[in-house]
Amino acid sequence: MxxxxxxxxxxxxxxxxxxxxxxxxxxxxxxxxxxxxxxxxxxxxxxxxxxxxxxxxxxxxxxxxxxxxxxxxxxxxxxxxxxxxxxxxxxxxxxxxxxFASPIIMLFLGGFFLAMAATKYRLDVNLARVLLRPFGHRPKNVMLGIMMITAVFSMFMSNTATTAMMLSILTPVLVLFPKEDLGKVAFALSVPVAANIGGIATPIGTPPNAVALKYLVDQYSVSFAQWMAIGVPFVIVMLLIAWLLLNYLFPAERKEITLDIEGQFLKTPRAYLVYGTFVSTILLWLLGGVHGMSSYVVAMLPVAVFSTFKIIGKEDLKNISWxxxxxxxxxxxxxxxxxxxxxxxxAINAIPFDSFHPLLLIVGASILCLLMANFMSNTATANLLLPLVAALGASMQSLIPYGGHVVLILAVTFSASLGMSLPVSTPPNALAYASGHIKNTQMLKVGGIIGCIGLLITFAMLFLLNKLGLVGV
Known part of the structure; x- marks a missing residue:
């Protein structure tokens, strides 16, 4: 100590x-x-x-x-x-x-404006209410729905805000579980796990992704849609694994639960403007190859619209995660x-990296990032490692046969978001732990297993995508 x-x-x-x-x-x-x-x-x-x-x-x-x-x-x-x-x-x-005003900062600012407007006009809660309805009342199915909705929200909103919202929805349900029912632990853990995993799917989902974009430029450039083409399948697979793991480790004894989420979609002109801007921004991000605008330019559109029509006012600006x-x-x-x-x-040239197998470097850098991200901010971890990793990847293009630069950066970036073993690892973990339904050891077990499995899936996925010519060429 x-x-x-x-x-x-x-x-x-x-x-x-x-x-x-x-x-x-x-x-x-x-x-x-x-x-x-x-x-x-x-x-x-x-x-x-x-x-x-x-x-x-x-x-x-x-x-x-x-x-x-x-x-x-x-x-x-x-x-x-x-x-x-x-x-x-x-x-x-x-x-x-x-x-201070990098295009990446503007991309995140646009994401914050979307998230604030969605929360202010209850778009998030109403979407959760509608989307959870098909999952019925069986605990196992309801938890899958909660994880899916949490992950989807985390793609475009702050992981912390998403976790706070979903935990508030879950609070009246968790108290219905008997004290000894492990299903309560599974539900409480499902939200931070899904929030941490869901953020991987988009460039604005979590800060480490934004840091990675700084080094994915020019011939290594990755668009918003390309990132999602890689991130979304990964998130789907990891969510399924996390859901199965939580059900296996913490089976629920309660046979039926009911989520009572009140509210309805607002039908005011400003609400419709929020809905339209939200959908339009996401579509423009996904169709960058069609209209030619970069994701950074698109991110400024909701900022302009919501400011002009006073959807986001001066007081709201104080709530941005500066x-x-x-x-x-x-x-x-x-x-x-x-x-x-x-x-x-x-520094890279001073170290004889050419004596190491390239795949060993990718695996070693990812494991180091995963370990660091469990004990400190994943953004701080990405900030420290990615400059060195980017320089390493760029200097070893002739040595790494699997599209080294892009693969190395994506592997390390994904690893940063997989660090979720402790309450201090991520804000979603801290919020869930503060609920009082989770023990340190339970979070450590789930986070450790998901982190290790996630690394293996990351390596396998990037290797396969590169072989298909979709990454690192």
Whole structure:
């Protein structure tokens, strides 16, 4: 157990030591002063995200500020010690500041606007009511319906908001189960598990997906529809496995349950505008190859519509998850610094990766990501690993015969969302655990099994899709 005071000291002391060490001590040939400072910023970020002496979104803000101060062309006066030749190594301040308004941030902002409007006009609850009706009253079938609806909502809404909504729907049902009935545990776990898995299906489903998009550009570009073509089948398979696992581990003794969800679809002009905008945005995301607009451009349409017609007002803007946007932007800034400074490629070149089998690298990086994501924010995990993984994949195209760059990034990204073994692993887990119906050991067992199975399915799926020429070509 780390001493409490060390979590405040280590993120300060270690980066300072790195800054003071001679460049030759890092074992990277030709290490520049900019790269050395990026290493210090990376270590500071990693320690802050793991130890959490400050909020994780605040760490992202610090990353951007320290980059502006230490490695930008308009930073502190001692950045180059007055040497004009060193000035050329610095990053443009506009490049660093642009991470606050990256197209990926705008994509997430559009998703938040859709989610807020759907919640405000009760589209989510009414859809849940209608879609759960066909699943009857048998606990096993009702739980499958809940998991499906939760996963679908998590594709386009915040996983945390989806979990909170679905748990509120389940609350009156859970109290009907006898104390010793394990079915209550299955129902309580089904919501966070489905929310965590469902977010994998779309680029806006979970922040790690947005971080991955930063590295899936140019010849490696993956559109919204292409991502869903990969993510949705994966989510369907994982949901089925999770449902079978929960029923096997926690069988319900109660033979019948009833979900009483009240409400009806609103029929006001603004409500119809919300419904139409929601459907239109999703269709435009899926049909990007037809109309030519990128998913980032499409994401701005609901922002414009809902703002113009006062569906989302000034007070609603305060409820946007700005911390998530800042967290993602910090990860993007860290990746930009590692890439533009040359540190990522130099670090990869300094390690003899060509002596390892390429598939071993894919498996090793994914397992590392899964382990880290269980103990810290999956977004922070993706922010730390994906810049290195992207540089590794790009440098090994000739060595990885299975479309290394795209496969490697997708495998690691999916792994980040599969880390769900502990209450601290994801916000949906924390909400479900707070309900009081789940024990730590029960969550650990389910999350561990799903994580391991999910990794195997990820590898098999990406390998098959690449062989069919659909990924990594």
């Amino acid at each position: 780390i001493k409490p005071y060390l979590k405040y000291i280590l993120p300060v002391i270690l980066p300072l030591i790195i800054l003071l060490l001679p460049a030759s001590s890092f074992g990277i040939e030709g290490l520049t002063f900019v790269e050395q400072r990026v290493i210090a910023i990376f270590v500071m970020a990693a320690l802050c995200w793991v130890l959490e002496p400050i909020p994780i979104y605040a760490t992202s803000v610090l990353i951007i500020v320290f980059e502006l101060l230490l490695i930008s062309d308009n930073g502190l006066w001692f950045a180059t010690n007055g040497d004009p030749q060193l000035q050329g190594l610095l990053l443009p301040q506009s490049t660093i500041m642009a991470t 911390d998530v946007l800042w967290l993602v932007s910090g990860g993007i800034a860290l990746g930009v610094a590692m890439d533009k400074s040359g540190l990522a490629s130099n």
